[in-house]
Amino acid sequence: MLWRGSAFGTNGGFVVVIVTRSLSALACLLLLPLAVLAQDGQNVQDKEKEKEKEGESKGLRFVWNRRPSLRAGDMLRVDFRVKLQEDGLSFSPKSEAPEESFVFARRRIGIQGNFLKVFEYRVERELTRESPWRDVFLNFRYFRDVQLQAGRFKVPFSLDQLTGEMDNDFIHRSRIGDLLAPGRDVGVMAHGRVLGRGLSYQGGVFRHDGDNSRFGHNPGAGRTVAGRVVVTPLRLVTKDSPLADLEAGLAMTGGDVPEGLNALRGVSIWDTRFSSDVYVKGRRLRTGVEENWEPGPFSVKSEYVRVSDERREQGLLNDDLPKLLSRGWYVSATWIVTGEKKAGGIEPSRPLFRHGAGAIEIAGRYDRIRFGSNAPGEEPETNPRAVNLAENGEGIWTAGVNWYVNHWVKIQVNSMREAFEDIDRSPRPGRARFWTHIVRFQFVL
Incomplete structure (x- = not known):
């Protein structure tokens, strides 16, 4: 950990502490990208030469x-690959605060790439003792x-x-993304895009129904079948309209949950x-619908699960x-x-220290x-x-600003209100509403 201590105050105190204690973190995050920029600039100049060598050079x-x-x-x-995320936290009231105000959210290393032209792979590991392995898979793509x-x-x-x-x-996923969606598991899946890339599909069989379903002594569901289809329904009708990129999707999973x-x-x-806590036994069925639209610098997303x-x-009575x-x-x-485009990932057109200040996004x-x-x-x-389980739930408002400093560094600030x-x-x-303020420093190589 870079810093330790109890959760600090909210409002003005939060801002002051975040700014003063985050300068060194920001400096650390920027040092490596700055060192890399010069070499990256040389790569841009030699880009065509590298492409020529790609086909000629057979050695490592x-x-x-x-x-x-x-x-x-x-x-x-x-x-x-190296992926680092560190969070600075503030709460109101402080009852939910972790023991530390600054915590590493993720420290991840890995490799990815391809071999023999038709195989792709990825191996990622979190630098923690609990559930360290993230993605570990092989993809065969002879037929696109x-x-x-x-x-x-x-x-x-x-x-x-x-x-990703x-x-x-x-900074945090939605509650349905964290609690109701399965997450990672071991399995095999067929996937692809057809109809002029207007329809993508995924379908597979998995050992369980994901990490999010297994916690404590809860084993989650057993063997699970999952499928997802995403279409761009207006692409065939109006290719030149911003609505052509509107995506709609449907997904389902099914598996059996043991008694307990x-x-x-x-x-x-x-x-x-x-x-x-609830006793369950039998079929677990997930259904989900989704929408994703990213016209120009905007995005609108929604889901129901x-x-x-x-x-x-x-x-x-055993009924x-x-x-x-x-x-x-x-x-x-x-x-x-x-003004940068949202689709395909945000790449700052004018990174910090390269004739600009990066890209700014509000969310x-x-x-x-x-x-x-x-x-x-x-x-x-x-x-x-x-028979009739007493319902409970929560609603969360999240407002945020994302600063894409350059290709490697992103800084996010979120305020969240749980009710x-x-x-x-x-x-x-006795208390229904809680506030959480978070600043995240992210570095991805």
């Missing part, structure tokens, strides 16, 4: 193209329309969850439980109970005020999540075998 050689890489003609490519991927990677469900951690518009207190959980941003868990033979329902949604929007999101059952006429209870429906089951019983 080192290349720097914004990141270190080993190449052997067009038969092997090994890119070395039908590719096959195997290993450990994200189950194809939820636009928010499938967006380093590419998020916000194995339901999905509702937790706050900082892992404080607000949903009750519903998860149903059967409760077979979980009544007091079947109404399904546990976990559902939620979000709507978000962003605007790059410096806003509202998301909701709720847990309960649908049993009208029955008294709501928090008993894990209740819980049941104040008796909130992180601090």
Whole structure:
């Protein structure tokens, strides 16, 4: 850790401490990119020569193209990756605050690339003892329309969850992305894009239903089948319109959950439980719909997710109970005020120290999540075998600013307001609303 200490105050105090204690972090983040810029500039000048050598050179050689890489003609490519994120935190009230005000959110290293022209791979590891392995997979892409991927990677469900951690518009994912979407698991998947790249599909079988479903002694669902389809419905009608890039998607997963207190959980941003334990047994079915539109410097995204868990033979008389329902949604929007295009990732047209100040983006999101059952006429209870489970949920407003300093460095500032429906089951019983302020420093090589 770079700094240690208890959570500091909010409002003016938060701003002062963040600014003063973050200068050294910002300097550290900028030093390596500044050193790299000169070499990167030389790479730009020699770009055409490198392309010519790519086909001619068969020996192993080192290349720097914004990141270190080993190449052997067009038969092997090994890119070395480093991903770092550090957060400065402030809370109101302080009951949810971690022991440290500045924490490493991610420290990740890895390699990725291709070999024999038709195989792609990625290996990423978090520098932690708990669940260190992230993506570890091999992709076979001889046929571009039908590719096959195997290993450990994200189950194809939820636009928010499938967006890379380093590419998020916000510091924290939506609640449905973190709690209802599966996350990573071991499996095999077919995927591709067809119809003039107007339809993309993913479908596979996985050992479980993702890391997000397994916590504590909860094993999650067993073997899970997952599928996702994304279309650009207006592309064939109006290719020149901004609406041509509007994407709509549908996704589903299905698996069986063993008997026990194995339901999905509702937790706050900082892992404080607000949903009750529930006995479940039987089929777990996820359904999700999504929308993604990125015209020019703008973006509008939304999702709705519903998860149903059967409760077979979980009544007091060994009878079947109404399904546990976990559902939620979000709507978000962003605007790059410096004018860069959003689609495909933001690349500052005028990076800091290269005749500019980088790219600036403002972002806003509202998301909701709720847990309960649908049993009208029955008294709501928090008993894990209740016929009508007492519902609880939360809604979160998030406002943020993203500063893309250059190709390697991004700084994000978010303010989040959580509001819980049941104040008796909130992180601090009797209080419904909580504020969190976060600044994140990110470096990606």
